[in-house]
Amino acid sequence: MKELQHYDKAAHNFYRKQSVLSLPIYGWDIFSKYFQKVCDNLSDLVVLKNISEEKAWENRFPFEKEIIQKKHVIVVTDAELNIVHATKNIFDMNGYMPDEILGKKPKIFQGAETCKETASEISKAVKNKQAFEAVILNYRKDGSTYNCWIKGAPIRNKKGEVVNFIAFEREVA
Template identity: 55%
Template sequence: MKEIKNYDRAANKFYNQLDIKSLPLNSWDLYATFFDKVCQTGKDLFQLQNLAKLNKWSYTVDFDESLFKKEHVVVITDAQLTIVHATQNIKSMNGYSVEEVLGKKPKMFQGVNTCKETTKSIRTAVENKQPFEAILLNYRKDGSTYKCWIKGEPIFSKSGEVVNFIAYEKEVA
């Protein structure tokens, strides 16, 4: 027992000489939140790459920049504009989980005060299989509104047909 007390005293003396500041416990929570975000983004990246392979996209998209650097929400629809994929960060933008938006149309985010002219120009671009960029007033799950920057484009297969549409989205002031 005497050896343990001597060890404890020696260890205490040693650690007191070091200039180590302990981290508050909540700092680990901040780290864990960031780590979870990186893991979710990595999972999204993997799923998007698989979707591109499965649908034989004619070109590769740099999802790394969109997801990691710019933190865009990425929404992918099929050719009939049914949502087939959304990144996990959609929930932080509008309150909807991925599961809630899959199988629905992007129109679900629009409401009474959404600009009809803007939605018409987006619809025209989609019908003409052209890229578009717009800021649209969207609605969150709780009914509140937010301005959403959307950059969309058709995705063609290697055989030249439209297989998906992709939209990069971000809330703007």
């Protein structure tokens, strides 16, 4: 029984320092969907941290705040705009699983009714390696449309070279 006391104390000390709180065990049936989102968010945080370390990003981003608090979708592309990571919550916004869009360009979300002017402004900012913010009409996997707020920026490594682009996104009315 003493082993459990030490375990409980260690677990308590560990979890109280985390920004993601544990769930009550009696509520698994109610909270299982929420628990899966928490697991997905934590998994995405690990992947994003690994990408940033592997590519030696000059700046760090508050991924935890963006995903957990603001519930933003995060899309990371390589320097040629091929998607290298999308957070799992992208499915809730547009119906695509992250694996379905890996290697594709973000234009996959655009369609006939997407504003050409806004798309051109975003494209110009990307070509000039500048940050941008815009709302654009995107398409879900099922063909329906949604307005997507995007805040994007180039990511430089410690040598000053653009190695990735990042976009924080959410559906807006």
